[in-house]
Amino acid sequence: MKRTDLIPVLLLLPVLGFVAVQVVETRTITAPAQAGFVAPAVRSHAKRVARNEVENTGTVVDGNAVAANATDAAAARDVGDIRRRIVLGETGTYIGEILSERDSALARWPDRMVQPVRVWVGSSPAIPGWDPTYPESVRNAFDQWTSLGIPVRFTFVRDSTDADVHVSWIDHFDSPISGKTIWARDGKWWIVTGNITLALHHNEGELLDAKAVHAIALHEVGHLLGLDHTADTANIMTARVRVRDLSEADRATMKLLYSLPPGSVK
Template sequence: MNKSQIAVGATIIALSLVVGLQAGKMSRSDAAAAREALPDSTATIELTTQEGDLVRVQPSTLPPPGPQDFTEIAQRITAGRAPMTYLDEILASRGDHIARWVDRRYNPITVWVQRKPDVTDFWPDYPNLARDAFSIWSNAGIPVRFLFVDDSASAEVRLRWVERFPDTAAGKTFWARDLNWWIVGGDIEVALHSAVGETYDRDAVHAIALHEVGHLIGLDHSSSPGSIMAPRVHTLRLSPEDLRTAKLLYQLPPGLVRDTTR
């Protein structure tokens, strides 16, 4: 098995999900810089994190989450670890910050999925595979719903198909957040071929989309090989750990969740 192959059951799928998440891994100093750079809350800025990722920080009209009770938050996190989640891995990659959407059960996030890209090996049912990935996450016990729209300009989230990436990535998610760490938009790119030209089959395309939508809702990579959020995916469905982590994420407020003054 070469480095771009993963196992799904007894089937080998050429897939390497080394995802270019461009909105995570921001340190506390990065967050402070963002606040200073937006004194009037009217501009959109881009920051480079310690890992070299690009972060889009923009103003929004969403309310702040309120005063953070770090003791109460710590109790929620501790309770959520049994059974296990990978929330600690998310916090480690983001300087103890949580990024997530505000409750969107009654005001669904608008999503545009590209229907007719000029990409080889694209099949007409691929947009349905992508929509199914959004639906699976919206049924994962989190307060987020999605509404598919035909106008890309008005959509909060856009999913496009690309031939390939120059690196080992099979998909990339770029999301934007406000100063309070509410996610306010995003763009997903799904490749149909590996960097060396191998064509991804339908199962692989579906797995890529599931992984990317996981990033869109605020998850980062998991070290568990059975997770859809593993850097290299070995599954076609959400694991119990994925479900528990997503639920715990949405029980916590956005922003800094640990007291850094002690």
Template sequence: MKRSDLIPVMLLLPVLGFVAVQAMHTRAITATTQAASLAPASRVHKKHSASHTMESAASIGESSDDNSTLDYDVDMKTRDVIDIRRRIQLGENGTYIGEILGERDSALARWPERLTTPVRVWVGSGPEIAGWDPSYPERVRDAFDQWANLGIPVKFTFVRDSTDADVHVSWIDHFDSPISGKTIWARDGKWWIVTANITLALHHNAGELLDSKAVRAIALHEVGHLLGLDHTADTANIMTARVRVRDLSEADRATMKLLYSLPPGSVK
């Protein structure tokens, strides 16, 4: 059984004016060829705390039926790393691809081509949660559409049955810590993303209700992570660690397009 790389992304809640979301990652990395877990890491800085475990990776990292990752394998022996680096250098102006490589130890992760078999997304509802707005699911679907409309080779289709989905979006009242969203995606050994979960909170842990505009902004950020983006230092972008904007920037768009023009995996 293949094991996958499980990456959670957690966002802090709105402050100042519209919305400010602080993100921190907890990365759980499992070996793809052996059962033993990697040694715990102590790398901690202002955006990340990293620990290496095997737990839960297998249950979320499997791909099945017509979306088997076997269809997407890249022959690493023929993978031209020098050409990939050249393409990054040619296209990196106006993007933050370099920051992503820095966060991922010079590796890129993304979904395989999913135009003919779109990624199946289930968006749940939370009417039992105080403050629930029926417009919230539509805001989330719009966030997926905003990224897909960039022309990347990934489309999304929304399904009613959660058991049919590759991606699940669910809701909670609040997180115990001051975060408002969490994204977990799993990859195979070739760095193809194969499945993902997003959890969104309706309230800050101090009790403040998020309005629909804040939910959409947070969803845009989370779907960016789901598609393979990491953080950028520039606060003008939706993928900054503290989200202060409502829409995708030109750098967000350019970075996503560049990411999906490149094969996944290490560029070392």
């Protein structure tokens, strides 16, 4: 447990003009960041997400449709009103840190209560250290976030080809990271697809235990839903994960994010 401290790398890559991809890597702090190793992986994953965007046009249309159909579409971009709502709701949250990390823009999934986000969680019994309970542990991480009452539901699908979100496993990353989340958004900052990769071992070979894997899954699903990091290490979304469960601030920040329209509040 002593080596589950994590450091993030955030990169924002424009793709296809109207879609942006965000890569979040969860790093151990036992080795320095090696930017030279990160770039190839980022490009590789960015390409994969971009291809999903092209193939999975239904998801993109769905995201746009929600924004276009919103009866308060005009109010949704009333930046002054959104700022007031942030000020009213930000006590006990780290929404301010997210806004400063993301250049004053919020990203989140559109309302997916009727059409749940389809999540495929892979199994990798061939990887040494694999625990057959891990897929359920990951599903539990998704459910912990949605149990907060946000307007997003997840459904877990067997076929990866029609999934909106893929969760895959890796023995270890070649760079000193333990988890990675990539999501793509449309031009209105609605998140439309994502990929999570979780490692079973630290970069240097030490096995991550089941509690650490679950905590990293909670952290990565937080990213997938639109959260960024907070400095307070009592939260699951701190850059250096030290806790194993969602904190009150984690819960409050997620609820506030999903009470607001996405996009810039500059």
